[in-house]
Amino acid sequence: MRRRAVPGLALALAALLARPAAAETGDLVATDALRVCADPANLPFSNERGEGFENRIAALLAQALDRRLDYVFFPQVQGFVRNTLRAGRCDLVMGTVAGDELLQNTNPYYHTTYVIAFRRDHPVPERLDDPAMRALRLGAIARTPPTDLLLRNRLIGNTRFFPLAVDTRHEAPGAELLRAVAAGELDAALVWGPIAGYQITVQGLPLAMRALPTEPGVARMDYRITMGVRAEETEWRRRINAAIREHQAEIDGILRDYGVPLLDAEGRLQAP
Structure with a gap:
């Protein structure tokens, strides 16, 4: 039985290889x-x-x-x-x-960007290198581009990281991060813009956002x-x-x- 199958297989392969x-x-x-x-x-x-x-x-x-x-x-x-x-x-x-x-x-x-999101009634400094940023409770998704900005500006120590690799059927770390800001558990979140925009516009979280700048020598933000x-x-x-x-x-x-x-x-x- 096995030997009989070989010619048919060879013909099928030949026909396949002949196709553009x-x-x-x-x-x-x-x-x-x-x-x-x-x-x-x-x-x-x-x-x-x-x-x-x-x-x-x-x-x-x-x-x-x-x-x-x-x-x-x-x-x-x-x-x-x-x-x-x-x-x-x-x-x-x-x-x-x-x-x-x-x-x-x-x-x-x-064309979109990572953003910093914060409560409307509690704005944060315009620049990440402002010394006042080090007194804030920040949040970010681990291993995403904003991590480079946090490292450059020595803000890792006051940042809470949420997991990147999750099963989206059971976890939504971006939404959880933004809800933590809205609830006052964190002061600001560095997060992907479409996620922040949805939570603000559709889900009604009382947050504002600003685009994060792309700086020389770090991962791009947009x-x-x-x-x-x-x-x-x-x-x-x-x-x-x-x-x-x-x-x-x-x-x-x-x-x-x-x-x-x-x-x-x-x-x-x-x-x-």
Whole structure:
């Protein structure tokens, strides 16, 4: 039985190798649906109930492409891209950082930043190098870019760190950090802007925020956010780019609904 199977296998391999690489990759993209890879419990970005801003942007793209919207949900932990996009189960990852080596990036569809968030009735100094900052109780997510600023300004000792790598179905460290500021347990939080904006605008926390500066010699604080497709799918990337370009104003409106801090072309924080 095993020997009989070998000729069939050899023919199948020969046929596979004879196909053009581009055609092979193109066949992975569904033609009847926009198949999106997403986290099932990661607000404000996405969840299974479609309540995140990435859910709404995905629905907008599906309509623009005249396709139904399908999701493949998988927690955004190590192996997310390998088990979703690169496994051929879906065709688009929302909210990736430009330059991600695991996939091909579309053009950016928003530009945002890390922020410092604080209670409106208890503002903090404008600069992290202000000596008064060392008397404050700060919070941050471990191993995120603001850690570099905390180290540079000798603020690690008065900072409480929340975990970065969590199962989002059970933990939301960014939201917990901001609630601690709102409750007066901490004076300020250095956190990803879209998370802070959502907690302020949608959840109603009595906080204000300022963009953190990108300083020479430390990790950058602002990032251009893209979508991700498989590496060889140039035509699919072109179609997504066209849809982003044609519907950028609507995308911006969705982001503002969720309080996402948006930077202009010069990197300045836009008015809400």
